[in-house]
Amino acid sequence: MSHTKIGLKNGLTPEIEKQLGEFASLAKTYSYSPYSKFRVGAALLAESGNVFLGCNVENASYGGAICAERTAVVKAVSSGEKKYLAIAITSDQNDFISPCGFCRQFMVEFGKKLIVLLVTAEGKVKKFTLEELLPLSFGPDNLENRNDL
Structure with missing residues (x-):
């Protein structure tokens, strides 16, 4: 499953947040982590309602992991x-x-207001904005007003 779509007529509701956690758990099952054995899954919700799944993919050269x-x-x-x-x-x-x-x-490139849901294996959730996790970040806003580019 590369991505799916969910309805957003009522915005980012607790039900949708729960669904995202479930999608992240599904994505985790695709993890390629033979070295660390540390599986991670992510579910990214676009404004369109499309949800994109991601898992960690390790590499023998370690630095090549994503x-x-x-x-x-x-x-x-x-x-x-x-x-x-x-x-x-x-x-x-x-x-x-x-x-x-x-x-x-990497994520701040697409907006500091992104909601980040940290979900435990038991389903407990902590909610942050990306700006809270990366205060005083450097991103596109820092480059837009530069005249020498």
Whole structure:
């Protein structure tokens, strides 16, 4: 399953947030993590209602690995979607996991107001904006007013 669509007529409701957590859990099942054994899944909700799934994909050279969050964003962008409402992220742990710094920087390219749902394996949720997770970030807004580009 590369992506699915959900209705957004009532906005980002608790029911939709729960669905995103479930989609992230599904995405986690596709993880390729033979080295760390640390499966991560992400479900990225675009403004259109399309949901893009991502999982972590490891590589023997370690640096060639890609996180679940970036996988979901790359799938969305390569499908023509660049405006997002929320992303749910989960692992097999009962603790909350948070996007790494590289993923935070990668996602801020598409908006600081992105809702980030951290979901435990048990289904507990913590909700943040990307701006809360990456305060004082550097992004497109920092470049728009530059005259020397």
